[in-house]
Amino acid sequence: DAKTTQPNSMESNEEEPVHLPCNHSTISGTDYIHWYRQLPSQGPEYVIHGLTSNVNNRMASLAIAEDRKSSTLILHRATLRDAAVYYCILRDVGETSGSRLTFGEGTQLTVNP
Amino acid sequence: EPEVTQTPSHQVTQMGQEVILRCVPISNHLYFYWYRQILGQKVEFLVSFYNNEISEKSEIFDDQFSVERPDGSNFTLKIRSTKLEDSAMYFCASSKTSGSAGELFFGEGSRLTVL
Numbered sequence: 001d002a003k004t005t006q007p008n009s010m011e012s013n014e015e016e017p018v019h020l021p022c023n024h025s026t027i028s029g030t031d032y033i034h035w036y037r038q039l040p041s042q043g044p045e046y047v048i049h050g051l052t053s054n055v056n057n058r059m060a061s062l063a064i065a066e067d068r069k070s071s072t073l074i075l076h077r078a079t080l081r082d083a084a085v086y087y088c089i090l091r092d093v094g095e096t097s098g099s100r101l102t103f104g105e106g107t108q109l110t111v112n113p
Numbered sequence: 114e115p116e117v118t119q120t121p122s123h124q125v126t127q128m129g130q131e132v133i134l135r136c137v138p139i140s141n142h143l144y145f146y147w148y149r150q151i152l153g154q155k156v157e158f159l160v161s162f163y164n165n166e167i168s169e170k171s172e173i174f175d176d177q178f179s180v181e182r183p184d185g186s187n188f189t190l191k192i193r194s195t196k197l198e199d200s201a202m203y204f205c206a207s208s209k210t211s212g213s214a215g216e217l218f219f220g221e222g223s224r225l226t227v228l
Binding site: 036 | 117146148155156157158161169171204206216217218219220221222
């Protein structure tokens with residue numbers, strides 16, 4: 001999997017939007033951008049993924065730069081429950097086996113009340 | 114909402130003992146995975162399993178580890194002779210599809226402590 005770079009930590013206030021950046025300058029044309037998060041003492045949880053276009057779901061939005069070398073996970077109104085480690089992961093569209101996710105260090109998001 | 118369930122939530126064992134960690138994946142999922150996370154470290158891939166065979170394994174998944182799906186619902190990870198460094202959270206995951214667009218659903222984890 002191509003490498004991603006994320007800030008070690010970010011802080012937000014409750015009910016404010018949060019923009020979590022991810023750089024992936026070596027992304028290939030066939031890499032999907034996935035985001036997972038891990039709440040304290042829990043397993044990772046899928047958040048969202050995209051290829052080229054911006055994506056929205058009930059949890060978050062994913063904004064992908066036009067050159068695809070970076071992306072931003074947007075939480076529209078952070079809650080205390082959103083405090084977690086957020087992982088940005090690239091997965092090649094050519095993978096056909098039940099293939100691995102390669103987790104990095106992620107971004108520890110702290111949400112202040 | 115369907116979920117992946119894991120048992121036990123916590124197991125304490127003596128070094129050298131065999132351990133079996135159990136997982137019930139989401140019922141219509143076909144791909145199964147084990148990951149582990151040593152305290153304070155990254156989540157690491159161990160193995161993926163499809164159609165009753167291992168499809169990919171990491172360098173961590175050596176001969177001490179094995180997986181099986183004995184009865185069509187459970188998915189187990191066996192560590193034959195535990196070492197101190199096997200102490201970690203072990204996460205089972207499943208997905209409906211393979212490939213890069215599929216999402217993985219993870220369980221809450223089984224904490225293994227080797228003394």
